[in-house]
Amino acid sequence: MAGRNTVGRGLACVAVAAALLAPGVAAAKDKINxxxxxxxxxxxSPYYYAREQGWYEQAGIELTIESGKGSGVSAQRVGxxxxxxxxxxxxxxxxxKGKGANLVAVMAVxxxxxxxxxWLKSxxxxxxxxxxxxKIGNPPGDASRVMxxxxxxxxxxDPNSVxxxxxxxxxxVPSLKSKAIDITSDFYNEHDLKVREFGDDLGFLPWRSMGINPYGNAIIVNGDVLAKKPELVKAFTQISQKAFAACVKDVGPCLKALLASVSGLDEPNQRDQWTRIKELMRDPTTTTTGLGMFDAARMKADFEMVKTYFGLEQPFEVETAYTNRFLDPSITMTAP
Known part of the structure; x- marks a missing residue:
């Protein structure tokens, strides 16, 4: 009798497992915004490409991508x-983070x-x-206005002189052209568009040429999400890292995925942007240690800059603000 019960329980377990694996029965996915x-x-584009390829879905991630309103806003929301x-x-x-945002950076873009x-030289x-x-024209949440x-x-x-x-x-660009503003801040990504628009009249000063070269965009995660679902964060981070590497190799499919989801973009302009983006992604750490990896000395310097110029309402150790542990060191940025 006991033997038959044991067999019965075993068959029931097999039936449940088979049902879970049957076509049309999908495992619950973790939603990430x-x-x-x-x-x-x-x-x-790498996030759109990876989503189109089904990489996030295969890892059990249902990804929603939402347009933002500046780094300040996205940092606040994640925090x-x-x-x-x-x-x-x-x-x-x-x-x-110095104002209490609960966030951690997991990949340097x-x-x-x-x-x-x-500006215009004229x-x-x-x-x-x-x-x-x-007059400097940019959105209220623009990172350059914050910095x-x-x-x-x-x-x-004098910071108050403008x-x-x-x-x-x-x-x-239209505001600069109409002289509604005298100066605008912008990412290097759009440099070629401005060169075509203004030609030799264009004045340009990258911050990095003035000795201000903190890390730019990074993937950040809410601290509670990181603590509760580290494997989910790892999967998302490594998939995104893999997608960036694929787009560096051939951006065509990545831009195709982007344009399929986002209207109003000009493909040649986006190609120009990607060429500039690759310059921004590349440094000795990303080409040798791993694409997306943070260098500890540079992060310390960035942290000291923030403390010096802005102060921290809530002190913290810089090591708590970023991590490389979810990145795959075998994926590196290509040399020029």
Whole structure:
């Protein structure tokens, strides 16, 4: 009798397992909301590509990608837990963490700062010393507006000597052209578009040329999500790392996936952007230690910069703000 019961229980277990594996019966997926730093463009194409390929789904992830309104906003949302993961400028994320945001960076997208200022030479501006009294146009949540005091002090001008005008990302070039603003800040990604628009009249100053080169965009995750679901975070991070490597090798399929999901983008412009993005992704750490890896010395320097120029309302150790443990060191950024 006991033998028959044992066999019966065994058959029941087999039946349950078979039912779970049967076609049409899907395992529950973990939902992840990824809030971007801005509207989707070429630098976000790897996430769309990986989703189109089914890589996230195969790992049990149901991914929603949401347009953002600036690194400051995405850092706040991830830090508050209203979004699981996000993309944010790393210095802005450190500043948010100093204000109590519960977040951790798990992958560096830009090893170099993408920040730069643009103006028209015909306006009489030759460089930062001519910025005082001028109007800078960018969105309220723009990372460069958040970090402006650090830049101003670095170049030796009063941070309060300029006025800021709220301008959407799409209106930066038209506003500069119409002279509604004198200067705009923008990512290096869009550099070629401005060169075509303004030619030799374009003035440009990348922050990294002024000795300000903190890590740029990074993938950040809510601290509670990280603590409760580390394997989920690992899967998302390594899939995204793999997707970036695939797009570096051949961006065509990645842009195709992006354009299939996002309207209003110009494919040639996005290709130009990706060429610049690869420059921003590349440094000695990403080419030797691993694509997306943070260098401890650089992170310490970025942290000290944030403390020096902004202070921290809630002190923390920089090591708690980032981790490399979810990245695959076998995936590296290609050399030029």
């Amino acid at each position: 990824l809030v971007l730093n801005w509207v989707p463009t070429a630098d976000h 508050a837990g209203t979004s699981d993961m996000g993309i944010a400028d790393m210095a802005t994320a450190l500043l948010a 830009y090893a170099n700062s993408p920040q730069g200022f643009y 306006s009489g501006i030759t460089g930062p010393k001519d910025f005082p009294g001028r 402006w005091p650090a830049f101003a002090k670095q170049v030796g001008i 006025s800021f005008v709220n301008v959407s990302p799409q209106a930066k």
